[in-house]
Amino acid sequence: KFAPMFKKLLNNKDKLIELTKTPLNENCSAVVLKKLPEKLGNPGRFLIPCDVTGLDNCLALADLGASINLMPLSIWKKLRLPTLNDTKMVLELADRTISKPTGVAKNVFVKVGKFYFPANFVILDFVADPRVPLILGQPFLSTAHALIDVFEGEITLRHDD
Incomplete structure (x- = not known):
């Protein structure tokens, strides 16, 4: 059958x-066929050497995930910047805690190389790493026309002239 x-x-x-x-x-x-590219390690963080009036030769962390530029209250006091603008902003930090900023410092000039870029900083009372006291987020990186090459570990800032 x-x-x-x-x-x-x-x-x-x-x-x-x-x-x-x-x-x-x-x-x-x-x-x-195992033709995938080799997986690379974490490139680390992008640090921008910068000068802010009264704070020479500092490093700032370039953070694409930050929607604000951040400065510790202690640095703001040290720089003797003009009066802070009030803000109703509330920040949720990475550890899920809620924090109320002291205010916003507007039009702070950040010198990178020979160029000056204006930036607004949210001022928050926190203990910062003294070697890297500033966090430059998306607003600054956009103003500075930042190009970030993660593979090469390079960040390029451009100034309109």
Whole structure:
């Protein structure tokens, strides 16, 4: 009863083998053939050497994830910047704590190389790393036309002239 079916299958085995071949798309092929790029480590952080009047040769952390520029209250006092503007802003920190900024310092000039960039800083009472007291977020990076090359570990700031 099954003999004719097996005979038919054996006579058409080339067709069966052909039907069992499943083409892989190029992503799957890359995985199978181990042609994926080498996974690289964390490039670290992007630090920008900068000068702010009264705070020479400091480093600022370039943070693409920050929607504000941040300055510790102690640095603001040291710089003797003009009066702070009030703010109703409330910050949720990475550890989920809520913090109320002291105010906003507007039009603080940050010198990078030979160029000056204006920036608004949210002033917050926190203990900063003395080597890297400022955080420059998206507003500054946008103003400075920042180009970030993560692979090379380079950040390029440009000034409109």
